[in-house]
Amino acid sequence: MSATIIAPARAGEGGFLRAFASQEGLLAFAIVAVAILVGLDNARFLAVRNLSDIILGNAYIAVAAVGMSMVIVSGNIDISVGALIGVLATISGSLAVAGAPLALVWAAPLIVGVLVMMLQGAVIAYLKIPAIVVTLGMLSILKGGLISVTGGRWITDLPESFHLADIELFGILPMPVVIMVAATILAAFWMRYSARGRAIYATGGNAEAARLVGVSPQRTVVMVFALHGFFAGIAALLFATQLKVIQSTVPPNLELTVITAAVVGGVSILGGVGTVVGSTLAAVLIAEIASALVFINVSPYWIHAVQGVLILVTVVADILRRRRRLAGG
C-alpha cells in the first residue's frame, strides 16, 4: 500500500479556502472598521454608552439568528420567527402581569417556542412541504392571531422581577450580552463537535447521502426546528424586557433581519455551510450600521437598503464560491 500522496493545493485554492474560513474574521474586521470610520466623523458614536446600547438592544436578534442559522444550514428557512417572537413575548408578559411564578413566566415562551417550531419542522420533514410555504402560513396565523387576541393593546406595568434584560451578572455583565455570547459559543461548539451537529450539515449538504449513511434527515430537521424554537423563546424574553413594554406589533421585518444576520454571517442559503459565530457577528454589524446612520446624519430608514446590499453581496459571493468549489466534480 502506497503512502499518502497529498498534492499541493492548486493555485488560488489556498486563498479561497482562507477567505472561506474567515467569513467571521471578515465580519469582525468590518465591525471595527465601521466603528473607526464613523468615530472619525462623529466621536460620540464611540461612547461606551452608545456601543453597549447597540449590543443590548439587538442581542435578541443575534440569539434568534443562532437558531435561524441552524435552520438554514439544514437546508430550510423560517420566516415565521418574527411573529413567533411577538407571540412568545406577549404570552410571557401576560403571565407576568397576571402574577404567575417567575419560573413559569420564563419557561412558557421557551416551551411554546419549541412546540410551535417542532410542529412546523415535522410538517416540513414528514409531509415534505417546502419550509418557506409552511412558515409563511405560520407567519400569517401568528401575526393575525396576536393582533386579534390582544386587540392591539400593549402590555405595560410589567413587574420588576420580569426584567431579564436588566439583570447584571456579577454586577457588571448585562444579561443580554451574557446570553448572546453564551448561546453563540454553546451552539457553535455543539454544531462543530457533536455528531448531531454534523448531521445538520450532512442533511443540508446532501439529504440523500445523509439518509444512506443512516442519518435521518427528517429527525434532524425536527430537532433543528425545536432548537430554533428554544432560541426564539430566549429572544422573546430579551425582546419583551428591553423596552419594559410589549407591543403587540413586533418590529416589522424582524424575520428578515434575523435571516439577513444568518446569511451575511456566512450561512449558505443552499444549506450545508455556515457557523453561528458568523451570524452573531453579522447581527452586531447590522445593528452597528443602523446606529451609525443616525450619527452620520443619514436617515435610519436606509438601514433596510443597507441590509439588502449586504444580503446580495454575501449571497452572490456564496454562489460564486460554491460554483468554483463544485466545478471540480
Place this chain on the structure above:
Amino acid sequence: MTDAATRAMTTGHAARAPLLSVSGIEKSFPGVRALSGVSFDVEAGEVHALLGENGAGKSTLIKIVSGVFKPDEGVIRVDGRETQLNSPDDARRAGIATIYQELLLFPELSVAENVFMGHAPRAGGGRLDWVAMRARTEELLASLDIHDLAPNRIVGTLSVGNRQRVEILRALSQDARLLIMDEPTAALTEYDVTRLFDIVRRLKSRGVGIIYISHRMDEIFALADRVTVLRDGAQVGTRRVAETSSAELVQLMVGRRIESLFPKIAAKIGAPVLEVRDLVRRPMTKSVSLTVHSGEIVGLAGLVGSGRSELAQTIFGVTPAESGAILLLGEPVQIRSPAAARALGIAYVPEDRGTQGLVRPMNVRENFSLASLAKVSRAGFIDRAAETRLAEDGVARFNVKASSLDQIVGRLSGGNQQKIVLGKWLANQPRLLILDEPTRGIDVGAKAEIHRLMSELAGAGLAILMISSELPEVLGMSDRVLVMREGRLVAEFSRTETIPEAVGAAMMGGHGAEAGRVA
C-alpha cells in the same frame, strides 16, 4: 424490412453526399477521454444504430451532433458541407432533432402547444395563430397515421408512448431531416414499441435519417440498416446489419479488454454472509434469491432498468422488502432502514456518488467519518483526533489525492470522490459491501485502484455484491455472475464458465440471439 429492401434503400442514396457525416471526432473531459477518432455517417432514409456499453461514448457523440458539446477535433458535414454546430439551435437549423430518454415536454400545455413551442405560427400583431397551430398539428398526426391523439389534449395526461409521439411531431414540425433517438423504447410498453417501429419506418421511407441508440439487439436487427459500435470512446466497427450477427456485435462491444483489467485475486470463499430468499419489492424486485459468501465477489449484470439498483436498495433498507427473507451470517434479519442495515454491517456505495454518496460542501475528513460517527464519538461529541486518524488512514489506504483533509470534496476528481465514498463505508468495517457501478465515469487509473482494493477486501473475507453495467468489469472481477432482467435473476455463471457472449445474450433476452441467427 427485407435485406433486399435495406440494400435498395442505402444504395439508392449512395450517389449523394450523406445527410450527416462526422469524421475524426475527438472529445475529452477533465481526466477522461470520451471520444477518440470517431467517424460515421447517416444517409437520408437510413436508420443507423449506435451500440456500446454505458460510458462507451454514445451520449457524448449524440450531444456533439445535436450541438450540446463542441468537439475538440473533427469535422461535421451536413449534406456534404462542413458545418459548425455550436448550439442546439444551430443543430435545429441544420435539420437535426434529438429525442432524449427524458422527454423534454411541458406537461401543463396541450399537444399542439408543445409541438410548436418556440416556433408557433403567428397571426397579425404577434398573436399566436391557434387555428393554424391546431390544423398543422392535425396534419402532422395524419402524416404519421396517428388517430388517437387530439391536438388539444394536455400532455401531462398522456401515456409515455404518446408523449414520445409528441416529441417526434415536434421534431417534424421543425422540418427535421435527421432524428436522433436515445433509447426510445426504454420506457415503452410492447404495444408502444410496435407503434414506434411503425413510425420509424414511415419516417425512413420519407427520407428522414435516423440515429438510433439502443441496447436491445432485437430492435437493432428489426430497424437498423447499419450499426456502429463504440467502446471506450473509440469506434470499433461499423457493420451492415444484414451482414452481422448479435454474437459479433456483443464481441465488438466487449472486446478483449477483460484480460487487461486488474484481475480478481483468488480468495478463500467461506460461509454465506448474505442470503436473500424470494425477496419482493414491487415494482422492480420480483422474487429474487441469491447468496453471497465471505471472500466472494458476486457480479450483478443486466441492462439499465433491469432492477439491479432497486434490488440493492431493498437489501439496504432504502425501500424495504414487502416479502421474502434476508439472512445475514445465517440469522434472519429485518432491514427497515439504511440505519438498520448499517448497524448489521452492510455498506452500500450508491450508483450516483454526486447525488447519493458525497456531501459536497463538506471536507475530506467529514465525508470519511460520516458513516462511522458513532465510532469516533464519545457521549455524542466527535473526538477530533480520532476522526482525523480515521480520515488519514482512509486517505492513505485509498491513495486519495487531496491537498489536505480540509479540502472540500466537491472539487476533487471523480475517481478521488469515489474512493472517499468507498472509504467512508469501509471505515465502518462492514461484513457485506454492495457496490453499485463502482467505477462509472472515473479514469482508468482510479478504476484499476478500485479493482485492486475490491480484490484485497474480498481476500480479507468481505462479501461483495457488485452491480456493473460494464461487462468486462463484471467478468473480470466476479467469482460468480448473476444476470438480472426485468426484476428477476435469469442466469447464473461461475467464474470458469463466463463467456461474454452468453452473459450478453442473457442480459438482452432471447430475441437478440434469434435475430442474430436469422441475419
